[in-house]
Amino acid sequence: MTLSGPLDGTVPVILVHGMGGDRSTWRPLARELRGRGRTVASFDLRGHGLTGRSDSYLLDDFRDDLGAVVDHLGAHKVDLVGHSLGAHTALRYAMAQPDRVRRMVLEEVPPMPRDDHDLAEAIAPSATLGERIRGVGALVRNPGPFLRFDRALGGPVTDAFAVVEPDWWCALSRVTAPTLVVSGGQRSFLPPRHLRDVAYALPAGDFMTIDAGHSVHRDRPREFVGATVAHLDV
Incomplete structure (x- = not known):
């Protein structure tokens, strides 16, 4: 886990990466938040980065x-920012521990299927051909996440x-934290209408689109950082 910023009793921000990534994906956002005086924590999910492999990869x-x-961290409350699988993870935590989460930003959060129609759309953390092409540059710049990722967790x-x-x-009705759901628009494999439904099902949900595909924070970092900072009221 990486922890940075002043330990002065302010609400920490925990950044949760998506499948196939690691905590390094959050460097631009973490730098901005630290510069604004926030304590920032990021970590590698099991099967990713420097965290060991596991024999269990359940969503819970x-x-x-x-x-x-x-x-x-020992904090009474935290802010959560998550991408894809990390966003789904953050949302599951907020469902289970609503009193521990102050505010959330969920980027391209995959919802669970509601019925057979949703199931047919195969809504799950993945990548379209366009997303893979856009990710080549990131892979060349930082191959570590790809090399350390446990392929066994994909299934x-x-x-x-x-x-x-x-x-x-x-x-979703148990989540009390004001939550911004960010869609990557029509270039993402996740239909924006499903993310909008998640936002509107939350008691204090808001929705926005940044037309970037599935990895908004990577491909449109300035817009994503601006929206996140504004929502977290930094």
Whole structure:
């Protein structure tokens, strides 16, 4: 885990990366938040980066790992920023521990399927051809996340999103944190209407589109950082 910024009792911001990435993906945002006086923590999810491989990659495992980081910080409340699988992880944590989350930004958060129609759209953390092409530059600049990523987790995560879970949608009502849901627009594999539905199902949800594809924070960093900073009220 990487922790930086002043430990002065302010609400820490925890950054949760997506599948196939690691904590280094957040450097521009972390730098901006630190410059504004925030304590920032980022970590590698299990099976990623410098975190060891696991024999279990359930969605709730990732949630519990995030919970361990929150507990380690010893903060009563935290702000969460997550991308893709990391956003889904943050949302699961906020469902389970609503009193521990002050505000959230969820970038390209994949929802659980509500019914067979959703299931047919195969909404799961993945990458389209265009996304892969846009990611080549990032891979060349920083091959570490790709090289250290445990390919064994792809199957369990994808399989988890192939199960209809209407109760997951009902549980969104438990999230009390004001939450900004960021869609990458039509270039993303995640249909924006589903992310809009997530935002509007949250008691204090808001929705915005930054037309960048699935990795908004990587491909449109200035807009993403600006929206995140504004939402976290930094």
